Every structure is written in C-alpha cells, then in structure tokens.
Amino acid sequence: MPTNQKLISKKKPTFPISKELDTFLTKYKRSTKISILYNDLLRFQGSVSVYDKNDEDTLWVRTYYSEWDRKEIDRSLKKIYTILHSDGNDSTIPFLNVDAIDYCTFGNSKPFRIKIRNILNDNFTYFYIKKADASRVYGLELEHLLSPYNINYLVYKDTLIEEHISGIPGDDFINNILPECSSSEKSQIAKEFVKFKERCMIRLLGDMRSYNYVITPIHDFDKIIYKIRAIDFDQQSYEGSLKVYNLQFMKENFKIIEMVGRKLQNSSIEQYKIEERSFIAKRMITTPNRTEMLIDCMKKDAISRPENVEQLKKDLIAYVGDVEFKKCKSMGEVLETILAFVKRNYLDIRNKDLF
Structure with a gap:
C-alpha cells in the first residue's frame, strides 16, 4: 500500500x-x-x-x-x-x-x-x-x-x-473510542465512513487522514449515531493522484477501512455510495446558481500545477471510463465534469422511475 x-x-x-x-x-x-x-x-x-x-x-x-x-x-x-x-x-x-x-x-x-x-x-x-x-x-x-x-x-x-467544527478528532476516536463501540455502532460508523469517503472523492477533497476529520456522537432516542465531518480543506482539488482523494490509501485510516470490510457487504457499500451521490446531485439541483458560479470561478482559477491536472485526468479516465475528462484544462473543469457525471446519472435514473 x-x-x-x-x-x-x-x-x-x-x-x-x-x-x-x-x-x-x-x-x-x-x-x-x-x-x-x-x-x-x-x-x-x-x-x-x-x-x-x-x-x-x-x-x-x-x-x-x-x-x-x-x-x-x-x-x-x-x-x-x-x-x-x-x-x-x-x-x-x-x-x-x-x-x-x-x-x-x-x-x-x-x-x-x-x-x-x-x-x-x-x-x-x-x-x-x-x-x-x-x-x-x-x-x-x-x-x-x-x-x-x-x-x-x-x-x-x-x-x-x-x-470551529465540533467533534472528536478521527485519530483519537479510532485509537481510543472505536474499540469500545458496540457491534451495531461499528456498523453505523462503517456506513458513515463509506458515505464520507464517497463525498470526498466526488468533490476532490484530498488528504483526509484521520486527524483531518472529526467524528461526532449524536444521541438519538435509545442509541448513539456517529457523523463524520472534514475539518481541513487545504487539499481541495490540488494533487494529481486520484489516490490522494481516496481515504482508503491513507495509512491513518487503515483500522477503520478494515472495519468497513468486516461489517459491510459489497452490496451495502454500493448502496451507500449511491445514496451519497444522489444527495450531492440533489444539493446541486436545489442550489444551481450558486454552485455554477463557484465552479465557473474555479475553472478560471489556477489552484494546482498543470502536471497535477494532467495526472488526475488520466486517473479519472481509468477509474470511471469517461473520456470527457480529456477536454479539461483546469481543476475547476475536472470537478465540473465529475459533478456533471454524478448529476446526469441521478437524473437518468429518476426519469426512468417516473415513466
């Protein structure tokens, strides 16, 4: 690894x-x-x-x-x-x-x-x-x-x-609290981690090592549920390797990645990924002007090195098989293409369900 x-x-x-x-x-x-x-x-x-x-x-x-x-x-x-x-x-x-x-x-x-x-x-x-x-x-x-x-x-x-974003630093939680969680709590944390991982990948938020996010326990009736939030946004759309945006390649996350493999079947993991993509698509649809204006700013902005943009384009083509990434000239255009892909897939499925 x-x-x-x-x-x-x-x-x-x-x-x-x-x-x-x-x-x-x-x-x-x-x-x-x-x-x-x-x-x-x-x-x-x-x-x-x-x-x-x-x-x-x-x-x-x-x-x-x-x-x-x-x-x-x-x-x-x-x-x-x-x-x-x-x-x-x-x-x-x-x-x-x-x-x-x-x-x-x-x-x-x-x-x-x-x-x-x-x-x-x-x-x-x-x-x-x-x-x-x-x-x-x-x-x-x-x-x-x-x-x-x-x-x-x-x-x-x-x-x-x-x-300030409140929560327990991910590294502290993984080392000191996670081992004491019940089996059902670990399953719920695994679900949240899959969604968090997918969210970071889609919007190109990199370097989510365990000390760059927090885990927040919330009391809900007779149980505790856990939410995961990023707290460091320094590595937004900068690095060229797609692995930087994939939490499973960060050694600090290995313990929780292993737990996900034990607690969730592949079908459940795929379900939670689809849920997160759908949520992001809905957010884009409900705030179209603001999202489009922000992406337009990113497209005109230089927030990475040219070689990083080229490397990420190659990685994404290999990962999702969409040759549209070849046309991208900036990190803003790369992100726009990813989000358009997510939104298009969501709307295609929704339109099929309507007819």
Whole structure:
C-alpha cells in the first residue's frame, strides 16, 4: 500500500483569492471588513507549549503580546466573533473575553485558534484565523454546498476566519473510542465512513487522514449515531493522484477501512455510495446558481500545477471510463465534469422511475 509521503510529494503553495472568487464571496456574504489581519497576530512576543490532558504536546503554543497590542487585538477579536456568529452588533462585546490565542506550528495553514468566553455564564467557543488560500476557500464553500453540513466562514483581503467544527478528532476516536463501540455502532460508523469517503472523492477533497476529520456522537432516542465531518480543506482539488482523494490509501485510516470490510457487504457499500451521490446531485439541483458560479470561478482559477491536472485526468479516465475528462484544462473543469457525471446519472435514473 503506498505511503502518504509518496502520495503527497510536495508542500502545497498558497493560492491568492482571484477577482472572480472575491466577487462570489461578496455576492454570498462571505466577505467582510475586519480591523485585524492574520499577519497582525504574528507579532506575539512570546509563547508556551499547550499540552493535552495526558501531558502530551498538542503542537499548539499559547501566545503573548505586549499590553498595548493585547488590548487592541482583544477588541478586534471580539468584534470578529460578533460578525461570525451574530449580526456584528457591539452590544454583546462587554460580555465577551478572549481567554486564549493559540498558534499551531504544524501543517500548511499555521492557524491561530481564538477562545472566546461569555463572562456571564462561562460558555466558550473557538474560531480560527488563517492565511487566506483560494484552495481552502473553495473547499469550505463546496463543503457548504454539497455536504449535509453548513459552514460558517468569512474572508477579508488575505485573512480567512473559520468557525470551529465540533467533534472528536478521527485519530483519537479510532485509537481510543472505536474499540469500545458496540457491534451495531461499528456498523453505523462503517456506513458513515463509506458515505464520507464517497463525498470526498466526488468533490476532490484530498488528504483526509484521520486527524483531518472529526467524528461526532449524536444521541438519538435509545442509541448513539456517529457523523463524520472534514475539518481541513487545504487539499481541495490540488494533487494529481486520484489516490490522494481516496481515504482508503491513507495509512491513518487503515483500522477503520478494515472495519468497513468486516461489517459491510459489497452490496451495502454500493448502496451507500449511491445514496451519497444522489444527495450531492440533489444539493446541486436545489442550489444551481450558486454552485455554477463557484465552479465557473474555479475553472478560471489556477489552484494546482498543470502536471497535477494532467495526472488526475488520466486517473479519472481509468477509474470511471469517461473520456470527457480529456477536454479539461483546469481543476475547476475536472470537478465540473465529475459533478456533471454524478448529476446526469441521478437524473437518468429518476426519469426512468417516473415513466
């Protein structure tokens, strides 16, 4: 089985927000004005490592700023919170406190994680500030449009603000919780993983190693059901190898892939794949203008290397047998062809059922 290092050979560059994408973000209220940018937060004077409950290094550091900078930063971060989660009204700002500004030293995006607490009741939440990258913005918007989950994010110039997605990190869940799950729970998790895997493949979201998604338990009557959500959208439509978009080739997922093989028959796996494709097709049909405008932006945008586009076209032709991919000149056109294939198959079957 190939290693992740061979699949993902080079560090992905950051791609700027194009004029077309900026127009899309403005039209759909994803763009806003803020008084602090990502680079402003890099001016911290010191930091200390953040450890988890088991005293293991989380690879996050807690930052410290000068007293004057901290006052200005706190005020700006509280304002961002009100814009992200409310209407931007200043009336709630006196009841908010910035408990922590953490900086991640691991991965491409080098995000800041902001912990905001309501001082009246001690409820708290997080949001993230990152360097704006067109790949990541496309990934977030595609998740919002084509997955079962809404995504809340904002962009201003070269700064991206993302809401926190709650859940148990996939690697922690697989190693510590999955072994204790009941047989029926494992079957349900296997079903969700098949759907998640299919969703990532169809919309070309790559590098879904177990620490790039979360698993969320939800109580439903007398049982617990589990949902799987991506939390890292850095590798949207960039890599050339189709295997990067297939979760089964990530060694961190081997345990759960093996469980899928034990718990589900091939006929069930195919059923769940069809269900996910149908769901994506329905989402495209119900939001046609927004989806088409986003894909048009991607088609005009350079978010990958030319050699990656050529390699992915070859892999997809071999995988699905559709020579339409030969005509594609960009990752946006490749994705458009995949989604058109999914939508066309769904409508063909639906039309047959109607007559």
